[in-house]
Amino acid sequence: MTTTAVKVRGLAKRYGDVQAVGGIDLDIEPGEVFAILGPNGAGKSTTVEILEGYRRRDAGEVSVLGVDPGRPTRAWRSRVGVVLQTANDMTEATVRETVRHFAGYYPNAEDPDEVIEKVGLTEKAGKRVRELSGGQRRRVDVALGVIGRPELLFLDEPTTGFDPEARRRFWELIQGLAHRGTTIVLTTHYLDEAEALADRVAVIAGGRIVAEGEPATLGGRATAKATVRWAGGSLETDTPTRTVRELSERFDGEIPELTVSRPSLEEVYLRLIGG
Amino acid sequence: MSETLAPSSAAPVPAPAGPPSTIRVGLSRAAFETRMFFREKDAVIFTFSFPIVLLVIFGSIFAQELEGTGLNVSQLYVAGLIGSAAMTGFQNLGIGIAGDRDDGTLKRLAGTPMPPAAYFIGKALNTLLVSAVQVAILLAIGVALFELEPPSAPSDWLTFAWVFVLGVLGSSLLGIAASGLPRSAKSASAVIAMPFVVLQFISGVFIPISQLPEWVIRVASFFPLKWMCQGFRSVFLGDGGATLELAKSYELGRVALILGAWVIGGLLLCLTTFRWKSRRDG
Numbered sequence: 009m010t011t012t013a014v015k016v017r018g019l020a021k022r023y024g025d026v027q028a029v030g031g032i033d034l035d036i037e038p039g040e041v042f043a044i045l046g047p048n049g050a051g052k053s054t055t056v057e058i059l060e061g062y063r064r065r066d067a068g069e070v071s072v073l074g075v076d077p078g079r080p081t082r083a084w085r086s087r088v089g090v091v092l093q094t095a096n097d098m099t100e101a102t103v104r105e106t107v108r109h110f111a112g113y114y115p116n117a118e119d120p121d122e123v124i125e126k127v128g129l130t131e132k133a134g135k136r137v138r139e140l141s142g143g144q145r146r147r148v149d150v151a152l153g154v155i156g157r158p159e160l161l162f163l164d165e166p167t168t169g170f171d172p173e174a175r176r177r178f179w180e181l182i183q184g185l186a187h188r189g190t191t192i193v194l195t196t197h198y199l200d201e202a203e204a205l206a207d208r209v210a211v212i213a214g215g216r217i218v219a220e221g222e223p224a225t226l227g228g229r230a231t232a233k234a235t236v237r238w239a240g241g242s243l244e245t246d247t248p249t250r251t252v253r254e255l256s257e258r259f260d261g262e263i264p265e266l267t268v269s270r271p272s273l274e275e276v277y278l279r280l281i282g283g
Numbered sequence: 284m285s286e287t288l289a290p291s292s293a294a295p296v297p298a299p300a301g302p303p304s305t306i307r308v309g310l311s312r313a314a315f316e317t318r319m320f321f322r323e324k325d326a327v328i329f330t331f332s333f334p335i336v337l338l339v340i341f342g343s344i345f346a347q348e349l350e351g352t353g354l355n356v357s358q359l360y361v362a363g364l365i366g367s368a369a370m371t372g373f374q375n376l377g378i379g380i381a382g383d384r385d386d387g388t389l390k391r392l393a394g395t396p397m398p399p400a401a402y403f404i405g406k407a408l409n410t411l412l413v414s415a416v417q418v419a420i421l422l423a424i425g426v427a428l429f430e431l432e433p434p435s436a437p438s439d440w441l442t443f444a445w446v447f448v449l450g451v452l453g454s455s456l457l458g459i460a461a462s463g464l465p466r467s468a469k470s471a472s473a474v475i476a477m478p479f480v481v482l483q484f485i486s487g488v489f490i491p492i493s494q495l496p497e498w499v500i501r502v503a504s505f506f507p508l509k510w511m512c513q514g515f516r517s518v519f520l521g522d523g524g525a526t527l528e529l530a531k532s533y534e535l536g537r538v539a540l541i542l543g544a545w546v547i548g549g550l551l552l553c554l555t556t557f558r559w560k561s562r563r564d565g
Contacts, residue, residue, distance in 0.1 A: 101319055
């Protein structure tokens with residue numbers, strides 16, 4: 009399969025007087041983890057909901073797994089997994105009942121108990137969804153998103169409201185899915201999340217993509233001036249290695265409190281969205 | 284772990300089987316919905332006890348004879364409350380689907396390959412079951428406490444069956460359409476309960492139809508409940524009660540026609556107005 013998983017050209021969407029999305033191009037390759045970043049109201053959710061087949065577009069060409077999501081078919085829905093932002097449904101069913109029930113929607117579903125194990129809920133399988141913590145609920149959402157063996161999985165702000173430990177564990181789950189070849193499109197507000205999970209990121213602001221690339225090089229991050237800090241001073245430089253060598257000679261060995269840093273993804277991001 | 288969680292170019296899955304049939308998914312939805320329904324214990328208790336409490340209260344307050352018929356007013360209430368039990372679908376679906384729209388159920392389902400019809404099959408079967416249980420309980424109480432005589436003729440049971448099925452379907456479809464009116468799940472019970480209670484008062488459930496002003500009857504005649512109650516009266520009050528009807532007959536032909544029209548009209552209304560998304564969601 010050489011076709012792109014997601015291909016978007018000139019996507020536009022307007023709500024009344026507001027141009028929510030104003031001409032977006034995207035190419036997401038099969039097997040890639042792609043993160044879409046952007047402030048609230050930037051057009052991020054609108055874009056993803058158009059890709060998911062929830063929303064109609066005004067203009068542009070969109071192909072998701074070779075199908076126009078503006079006309080979603082049952083066969084296409086079977087190949088795409090969607091994990092939505094918020095859901096408080098099905099509170100009275102148990103985890104196992106829920107996953108089993110959803111497995112019945114798909115032509116070639118995975119074994120429900122195996123999926124429950126993969127999302128780390130085996131011990132909670134007999135519990136009602138109502139009794140789960142927020143992080144465990146999100147795991148149920150992911151289980152329902154992947155039960156049909158999707159080729160492409162959408163994750164909309166999957167870890168909002170998680171504590172740091174739950175977030176780390178959730179990342180491992182997503183990394184596991186990515187290793188097995190599932191294409192993942194992720195939206196998030198957390199820059200560290202994008203950095204940990206994504207092969208590539210796109211930053212959307214004002215309905216357009218303002219930057220796109222690998223997290224490590226986004227917005228010229230890798231080649232930006234580095235900042236060398238030590239006890240008693242700091243220096244912005246294009247040649248941090250030379251600075252460190254000079255400092256090392258000056259301090260005769262160990263440089264006290266030495267750090268060398270490039271702009272964080274967060275700093276680059278805030279500059280990109282004009283914050 | 285040799286198991287692949289998702290197909291990839293490296294490990295393709297075997298050629299997919301055909302999608303599960305709409306009927307099968309619909310039956311699975313019905314089982315799932317019914318299981319969830321019976322787990323909400325408080326809702327279950329009130330759903331089933333409400334018509335029983337009403338029947339006991341009304342049946343006990345108004346126990347006098349209906350002149351010249353050999354019938355009792357309380358028997359009139361049994362027939363009327365069976366009619367309103369068959370219309371529970373309006374309330375349950377109006378509120379339930381507004382909740383499904385609000386809590387993300389509908390949006391989640393819309394993102395899966397579940398055929399939309401399966402959702403409605405599930406709701407319809409669940410409603411038929413809940414209504415049937417309610418009606419059975421009311422019948423049992425009517426027979427035990429209020430001298431209701433269950434009909435013996437098979438033709439009466441046939442009438443009972445079609446009035447029940449058409450009535451439940453018509454009012455369920457009306458409920459599905461009405462579920463789009465509330466702005467949120469919070470307002471749903473208020474928005475849906477009002478028309479239901481009003482319909483019960485003007486359709487001959489609580490107040491015998493012969494005591495209602497003509498314009499009220501004309502309004503009621505537009506909705507299914509009046510006709511459902513009329514059909515059930517024909518089953519439980521028999522020929523002796525026909526003289527109490529405005530037309531001096533139960534007009535079963537017209538009952539069938541109007542309930543059938545509501546099934547078709549309700550279906551069209553649902554197909555044209557149903558929203559999978561909440562208003563908040565645009």
